[in-house]
Amino acid sequence: MTESSNLRRNPDVSWRTIEGQSVLVFNREGEVQVLNEIGTYVWEHLEEGAEALARNISERYEVTPGEAQSDVAEFLQDLRRSGALLEG
């Protein structure tokens, strides 16, 4: 599982949450990524760490802890691959 505590938001990605959706703008590339409700929750609460995120998502969105854990891990990997999150 990707530990979100090892990940940080890329300072070259501007973001803002509008009407419950976080939108990420990759300043150099001009790309735009809009996150859904759960993605927005993860993005906004990144500092809590992957375990706590999965636990809270499991409680808030009625998914099993196992599903939440794998979904969070996958989502963090996606964000890392897209460059929205940086390691270290």
Next chain:
Amino acid sequence: MDRYPDGDHFQAVPPPAGAGGFTVAVGGLSVGFEGVLPGVLGTCRDHYRPFLSDAIPQVTFRLGPGWENYLDLPPDGYLRLEERPLGPGRVLLSHTFATLWHGASGELRSASLEDFETLKAGIENTLRWVVADLALESHGFVLHASGLVRNGRAYLFFGHSGAGKSTVASLSPDCLLLSDDLVLLVRREGTWMAATTPFAGTLPQTHKQAGLYPLAALYRLVQAPEDFVQPLSLAEAAGRVLSCCPFVTDPPARQDRLFPLVEACCRAVPVRALHFTKSRTFWALAAPEATP
């Protein structure tokens, strides 16, 4: 090899004999240039004719001789622009010019002061840089868009290079052209307005008239095999618009100020994606109320 000037490079130089100046006003934002040689002053004035102003400029740049090369030209020939801090000011650099800006004044150094095309590169890019910043100071912003006025209201078609901005403009000969490259958006008495700018993409900028027009709608250009309009969530709309705001040279700080403004504009004005086939039929979708 790239060469970066230091503060000494921008020491003020006395203006050449007979040199003059001019002031350009864009949507109420004014920028002056002084020390222009008599041989090119008329051409500069002609180029910016609809935007010449007698107002006291908010920022004045003095021209002086510069190096032959600052930044190397990339193999693809695209213009390279870099901004970096220098002392209390900031420097904008490209191949043939370097401009230092601090407060209400600045120094522009050009590889040639006699050759209009070379000089224009420095003046034009300095103007774009400063207008984008002054706009932000006055709670507006500059957008990479084609701006067209139909029935007295401005329609903006925004996108990155190659999205079709100039195509949209060339397909609209009956509309007043604000710009086919960069449009200034400002709020006046609670209404978002679009301003004509001297900034051109690929279309000749003849017959431009400086003016401000109420903003009717913003369309993100998407080339497609058929014409249709797609609604955007407010979050996506704001993100798409922000991604087309130029001069993101100090991204984190500038974008943090820009994002709320862009969101406010997107709340006030419809923002949609326009999938279009590069035919004139797009107007029936973009402005049905203004299309016979």
